[in-house]
Amino acid sequence: MSMLDNLLKLLDGPRDGAMLRFGIANEYAHLQDWPQAANYARQAVTKQHDFSAAWKLLGKALLNAGDAAAALAAYHEGIAIAEAKGDIQAAKEMKVFARRIEKAQGE
Template identity: 60%
Template sequence: MTTAIIANLEKLLDGPRDGALLRYSLGNEWLKAEQWEQAAARFREAVDKDPKYSAAWKLLGKALAEGGRPAEALAAYRQGITVAEGRGDVQAAKEMTVFARRLEKLLQSPDTGPDQT
């Protein structure tokens, strides 16, 4: 079902309905399909179109983290926290703060793989 939704949404790109919400919706569908790069690209486009879209920042961070790009994910979460706090979106800021802290711990860990102790 997700691929059909993606195809339908992509038909709307560059049309009169194209905007941050459409890009966000596409990113969300790519996220469901576990296609992290495509999801991240669409979420980036969403925040380019609306830099104050805190939900898009949050899912951009998630797509980047799931795609194995923790430093970029952390940067997205930090930007998203700033945006969310500026908009008074307390819940989104709290959620991204939790995700950011997890990534900070991951990035500070001396372990580079599961075999190291």
């Protein structure tokens, strides 16, 4: 039984929430299943809008799934949220990732 299987069993139970959805997204990211990682990261930020780490993972998953525009939008929203809650490190990291996408789009 994998970690992912264990986490998926908890869905829709009493422990279901943003952290569980983030954990599932992270497991899919480790497997490089980027569309599923993006799906669960999006669910995590839907359940807890100010979840900086989930925004960062959502951007990464969208970018790796081939949707640079959506990744950039996720990073921009994540940066605003991270800055508003004082999560400076997450904001800095997402700014770096966003700049890379912007630079790649400009070339």
